[in-house]
Amino acid sequence: MSVEIDTRPIWIILALKSLRPLFFLLLAVLFWYFINMPSPAGLTPAGQNAIAVFLLCLVLWVSNAVPLAITSIFAIVLVPLLGILTKKETYALFGNEAVFFILGAFILAGAVMHSGLSNRIALNIIGKFGGSPRRLLLSVFLLAAVLSFFMSEHAVAAMLFPMLLELSKSLKLRPGRSNYGKFLFLALAWGCVIGGVATFLGGARVPLAMGILKETTGATIGFLEYTVAVLPLVVILLAVGFALLMILYPIDVAGVENAGEVVEKRLKGLGKMSFGEYSVGIILLLTIIGWISMGRTLGLAAVALSSVVVLFVLGIVRWKDIEEYVNWGIILMYGGAIILGSALDKSGAAAWIINGVIGRWSGSPWTVFAIVSLLTIFLTEAMSHAAVIAVLLPVVIGISGKMSVDPSIMTYSVATPAGLAFILPMSTPANALAVSSNYITVRDMAKGGLIMVIVSWVLFNLMAAFYWPLIGIGRLR
Amino acid sequence: MKKVLIALSTAGTPDKAIDYAVERARKENAALVAIYVIDAELAEEVFESFSDMGFIGDRPSTLLSESIMKEYRQRGYEELGRVQIKTMEAGVDFEPLIERGDFASKVLELVRRLDVSLAVVVKKGKKTFLKYLSRSPADEVKEKAPCEVVIFTDE
Numbered sequence: 001m002s003v004e005i006d007t008r009p010i011w012i013i014l015a016l017k018s019l020r021p022l023f024f025l026l027l028a029v030l031f032w033y034f035i036n037m038p039s040p041a042g043l044t045p046a047g048q049n050a051i052a053v054f055l056l057c058l059v060l061w062v063s064n065a066v067p068l069a070i071t072s073i074f075a076i077v078l079v080p081l082l083g084i085l086t087k088k089e090t091y092a093l094f095g096n097e098a099v100f101f102i103l104g105a106f107i108l109a110g111a112v113m114h115s116g117l118s119n120r121i122a123l124n125i126i127g128k129f130g131g132s133p134r135r136l137l138l139s140v141f142l143l144a145a146v147l148s149f150f151m152s153e154h155a156v157a158a159m160l161f162p163m164l165l166e167l168s169k170s171l172k173l174r175p176g177r178s179n180y181g182k183f184l185f186l187a188l189a190w191g192c193v194i195g196g197v198a199t200f201l202g203g204a205r206v207p208l209a210m211g212i213l214k215e216t217t218g219a220t221i222g223f224l225e226y227t228v229a230v231l232p233l234v235v236i237l238l239a240v241g242f243a244l245l246m247i248l249y250p251i252d253v254a255g256v257e258n259a260g261e262v263v264e265k266r267l268k269g270l271g272k273m274s275f276g277e278y279s280v281g282i283i284l285l286l287t288i289i290g291w292i293s294m295g296r297t298l299g300l301a302a303v304a305l306s307s308v309v310v311l312f313v314l315g316i317v318r319w320k321d322i323e324e325y326v327n328w329g330i331i332l333m334y335g336g337a338i339i340l341g342s343a344l345d346k347s348g349a350a351a352w353i354i355n356g357v358i359g360r361w362s363g364s365p366w367t368v369f370a371i372v373s374l375l376t377i378f379l380t381e382a383m384s385h386a387a388v389i390a391v392l393l394p395v396v397i398g399i400s401g402k403m404s405v406d407p408s409i410m411t412y413s414v415a416t417p418a419g420l421a422f423i424l425p426m427s428t429p430a431n432a433l434a435v436s437s438n439y440i441t442v443r444d445m446a447k448g449g450l451i452m453v454i455v456s457w458v459l460f461n462l463m464a465a466f467y468w469p470l471i472g473i474g475r476l477r
Numbered sequence: 478m479k480k481v482l483i484a485l486s487t488a489g490t491p492d493k494a495i496d497y498a499v500e501r502a503r504k505e506n507a508a509l510v511a512i513y514v515i516d517a518e519l520a521e522e523v524f525e526s527f528s529d530m531g532f533i534g535d536r537p538s539t540l541l542s543e544s545i546m547k548e549y550r551q552r553g554y555e556e557l558g559r560v561q562i563k564t565m566e567a568g569v570d571f572e573p574l575i576e577r578g579d580f581a582s583k584v585l586e587l588v589r590r591l592d593v594s595l596a597v598v599v600k601k602g603k604k605t606f607l608k609y610l611s612r613s614p615a616d617e618v619k620e621k622a623p624c625e626v627v628i629f630t631d632e
Contacts, residue, residue, distance in 0.1 A: 067529045110534065154531030162544040174489050175552065204532070324536035327528055384530050429523070429531040436523045436545055438487055438552075441601075 023065060031056050035082065040352075047349035049082040054344055054391070061387035068384050069329030072336020075343070084343045093342055094335040097301040098211025102204040102334055103326075104304025108284060109151035109201075110325030111317045117277040118147065118159055120270055126163075127263040134246075136256045137183055140164065141242055144191025145198075145234070150284065153196030153203055153419075155325075157430035160188055161437075163266075168439065170258040179249040181439035186249075186448060189434040190241045190422065197419040198234045199227050200291070200300070205385040207300070208334050209415035212341040212393045217407045223291040223300060229473055230416055233456075233463050240455050248448050279316050283307050337390035350398040365405045369413050370461050372396050377417040377457050381427045385418045392418075409473060412464070420456045422449035478570070479507035479594050484584045484618070485556045486599040486631065487516060487549065494629040498597040499563045507594065508570035511560045512587055513553035517577045520545040550575065581614040581621075588622045596626045 034052035039045055053075055060071040080087040112118050125143050130136035140160070147156040164184055173181035196202030200210070200223055214220050290303040311317050344350040372392070380388045393414045400410035421427035423446050425435040431449075434440055483490070483498040502509040524542040527533040557573040564571040576583045588596055600615035619626040 064529075069529075106532065113537065152531065152533070154527055154533050155537065158527060158531075158533055158537045158541050161541060165544060165548050169551075175487070176489055323534070325534040327532040327534050329529070330532040333532065426526070429526040429533070432523050432526045433541070436519050437548075 020065070023063075027056065027059060042355065043352045044348050046082075046084050046347040047352055050079075050084045050343045050347040050349040051353070053078045053082065053084070054340060054349070057340055057387075058391055061391070062383045067329065068387065069332040069336070071387075072333045072340075075336045075340040076332070079339055079343045084347050085339070089342075089346075090339055093215070093339045094331070096211050096215060096335070096338050097299055098207045098214070098338065099331060099334050100301035101200070101207050101304050102330060104301060104308050105201050105207070106152065106204070106326045106330060107308045107322050108287060108304065108311075109155050110322050111280050111311050112151055112284060113155060113159060113325055114317055114321045115274070115276045115280040116270065117280050118151065118156075119163075120267075120273065120277065122147070122160060122163065123263050123267045123270070126167075127260065127267060130256065130259065130263070133180065133251045133253050133256050136167075136259060137180075137187055137245075137251075138242065140184060141187035141191045141245075142238065144188050145195030145238055148192050148195030148202045149198045150201055150288070152201070153192040154429045156195075157188060157192045157433050161433050164188055165437065166262050166266075167259045168437075170262045171253055171256060172258075173253070173439065175438040176441065178439065179252040181437075182444055183245050183249040183251070185434040185437045185439045186245055186445070187242075189428075189430045189445070190245070190448075190452065191238075192430040193420060193422060193428060194234055194237045194241060197230060197416050199223070203385060203419055204330065204334060205389050205418050206415050208337055208386055209389050209393055209411050209418075211334070211338050212389070213397065213407060213411045215338060215342050216345045216394065216397050217401075219406075219408050220296070221408050221411065223295045228471060229412065229468060230463075232467055233416070233459055236459055237452075237456060240459075241452060244448055244451060276316050279314055280311070283310055283316075333386060337386055340390050341394040344394040345398070350394045351402075353395055354398045354402050365400075365403050366465070368399060368403060368405075369410065369464060372399075372410065372413045373417045373460055374457055376414050377420055377453055380418045380421045381424050381453075385421070385428065388418045389414055409464070409468070412473075417457065417460060420453065420460075422452040422456075424449070479505055480510055480591050481505065481507045481595045481597070482510045482512065482584070482588060482591070482593040483560065483597045484580070484599070484615075485511060485513045485553070485560070486601075487514070487552065489631075490556060490559075490599050491629060491631050494597055494599050495560055495563055497627065497629070498595075499560070499567050499569055501595055501597075502564070502569045503567045505594070508572060509560070509564050510572045510574065510587070510591060510593070511557055512574045512576060512584065513556050514580045514583045515546070515549045515553060515575065515577045516580065517546065518579075520549070579614075581617040584614075584618050585621055588618075588624055593622075593624050596622055596624055597629065598626065599629045599631050601631055 031052055035049050039048045057071050057075055060066055061068065079085050080090045122143055126139050130139040144156055144160060168181055168184060175181060200206045210221055287303060287307040291300055294303060376388055376392060396410050396414050397407045400407040425432045425442055425445060431445060435442060435445060481498055481502040498509060520542045523545060524538050527538040527541060553575045561571050596618060598615040598618050600613040615628050619628060
């Protein structure tokens with residue numbers, strides 16, 4: 001065992017050690033000041049406290065000083081403590097349908113991964129369609145995207161990454177130098193990011209947005225309705241993303257025969273498809289049909305949890321298996337985010353912020369939509385997607401009321417761009433993973449990512465302006 | 478016996494840096510020590526990112542970290558193998574090392590412990606404005622090492 005001795009000057013060590021306590025002390029002092037200062041005109045004391053909790057959570061979510069779920073606990077504790085909502089109201093929000101839908105969807109995704117079905121699908125697709133260098137890249141890109149339609153994009157990235165490392169090795173790609181290597185790992189990251197916004201299942205942020213929308217206005221957006229609204233954006237972004245990668249990183253390998261051998265070897269290792277894989281596949285398919293056909297009547301959470309029950313009744317998974325695949329902090333994170341949104345709305349804080357921000361402003365709803373989507377798409381580069389929704393959506397829904405715009409439309413302006421993070425590795429796990437491969441650098445990611453962010457924002461707004469009215473979502477102008 | 482150190486880069490070390498280190502070791506009748514430093518922090522960051530931000534369970538997150546560490550180790554062996562072949566061809570004594578931790582600290586520690594006479598390090602070429610924002614670990618080694626340090630820039 002080796003003992004590492006810190007040889008830096010003692011004052012530097014002490015200063016670094018005291019940074020964290022000082023940060024929290026400063027935060028506590030500012031928080032105390034905000035809740036004790038005289039209330040500004042038009043703001044109730046409860047509203048003032050709600051804004052203080054909102055700012056506290058914002059700083060913690062951006063700084064990552066504590067885990068995301070723990071920041072949500074701050075909201076859960078402080079909201080009833082400061083009298084913003086009653087204890088009963090606060091804890092009842094944990095029973096929100098969105099939280100249970102997210103939980104059910106994550107358990108289902110865990111079961112798919114545990115059964116090995118997702119791995120088999122991935123290997124089969126890469127094996128069948130990845131016969132040439134370009135087709136292999138396209139297979140990986142589309143596979144990452146399409147799998148992210150059905151399970152968390154993070155889970156998809158985690159599953160495909162070791163496979164891509166093995167493929168890269170078999171192709172003798174040199175980290176940091178090979179264009180093909182850069183393309184391959186950016187295809188993984190971008191595929192997951194783009195595919196992740198297509199449905200409610202790609203990440204928990206869309207269900208969270210729907211939960212906040214329902215909690216504050218009573219309105220809902222259906223599973224199929226959301227996908228129909230954003231699918232053209234996803235398809236165009238996939239085409240643009242692939243074309244951009246082809247331009248930025250021209251293919252520099254002659255053949256991919258070795259990769260085919262790796263895939264074949266792995267597939268042989270999996271053996272025949274098991275009963276568990278068949279069962280999980282059928283249950284997932286029936287669940288998606290259930291979400292589409294019965295989501296509005298039964299509720300998305302009820303459909304998801306029914307499928308979870310069936311998984312256990314048939315003995316396809318054990319509790320222990322699921323525990324290993326689901327991080328239970330998700331309940332705290334999303335429950336806390338909904339509590340924060342509700343606190344801002346019910347205390348009148350959201351309305352006060354809106355009056356202050358756009359009180360005399362006479363811009364069109366279209367302009368607000370464009371600004372909100374732009375703000376969201378850049379904020380999501382610096383903080384968790386769910387945190388962006390928790391912070392922005394309550395205010396944006398309030399703005400829609402003030403401007404007499406359907407709040408469902410404004411919900412899209414946050415929910416969809418919140419997933420489109422292409423520039424920084426810290427913005428989403430798939431990006432962090434791609435950079436950790438050492439095949440791409442942060443600079444590589446930022447270079448293509450910035451173009452993708454701008455293209456995404458423009459396309460998203462064009463889609464809202466010209467496509468949504470055609471499918472009856474409503475006009476902004 | 479005198480010792481020459483070459484610190485291998487995780488993103489691949491250019492041949493010119495390896496050739497220079499081997500040649501200097503041969504000329505000075507020194508042994509060549511090659512170190513490959515695995516940045517374990519990156520794998521830990523990925524684990525935390527998946528666990529904390531992606532709410533992915535312990536098993537996939539752990540498997541992911543392990544696959545990253547395995548990949549880094551394999552790359553280390555491959556890089557050290559490249560150096561070994563060149564030392565054998567030049568008839569130079571060779572000592573390979575793989576360490577986990579911070580690049581600059583590990584290299585400096587080794588320079589002091591082995592009383593190295595020359596350290597060869599590689600740094601990534603940066604755009605002019607980025608040079609002012611961050612200092613490379615190679616520069617830190619040059620600044621603090623009590624021996625001659627030669628830096629190769631990998632464009």
